[in-house]
Amino acid sequence: MIINKKTVMKSWLSICYILLFIDDVSLQKTVEGFVGSSAVLSCHYNKKLQDLTAHWRYNDIKNVYDIQEGRGSAREQHQEYTGRVQAFSHEFVKGNFSLKIENLRLTDAGTYCCYIIDTNYQECTDLSVKVKPRETRTKSEEKSERMNHGVDIKADEIVALLIPLLSMIIPLCI
Template identity: 75%
Template structure:
């Protein structure tokens, strides 16, 4: 039990663990990277938001939005001509504040995963004082850090917990 707590404690203090960050602003677009070195044919890949929403699927090398969550309808693009080069990157258009979070690309056939944290900022406002804006940015930064920690803990705990059962 103590070793499990020690591992969780260490993970909480790991900063910037291979979680790529992409920034975007409301109404614009962002490209979420997913690249695997090597030539690939007809693979299956899934894009997920916070491991709960189906953002996009690539089934046997073909694009598929069949089971896509309604939040992403008509807002996703992939680069299908790049699949054979190992590029499964996703472009998310017309960004919303609710799009902020962790997006993971899972390439099933080769057991590969790449996650990206998307930070979405509001378009600049002309009202408000500098101190209000500074306080808002500081609070937003704490929210991002908490989301990153949770995104890192979920896969780690799914591996560690079975070891102690």
């Protein structure tokens, strides 16, 4: 089989063109948790910006948590989340704006979006909350659940990990 150099070059250029636009897409993933446990909703922005402002919203209605100029704020937080939400403030400088919701309730199920202001970036997570089945658990299952904080992250999470890798490939394409 003979491969034309021009065809190969066009293919590479097409891939590079697509990769250039992956950086500011909206990522959607699913996280599952159980009533009474906790869930971590991830939000990672791969560009370092000083004093970044981000907002976490539930179904685009309720204010879950704000990060204003690099500092966490629960000042305008909806009362349903009072005392149950935790951010990792030491990670903000690394572009990690993930949020932990503790003591999950069935009413917490829904879509949570992290909006990073002054960029076109948002990262959304569908949170599914279930009642823990009353079955006998082995000690290894209990240990595994404690390590995961009762959260199962779907394969879509891999997409979030691939974006930084793909952003390193882009300069090779230019």
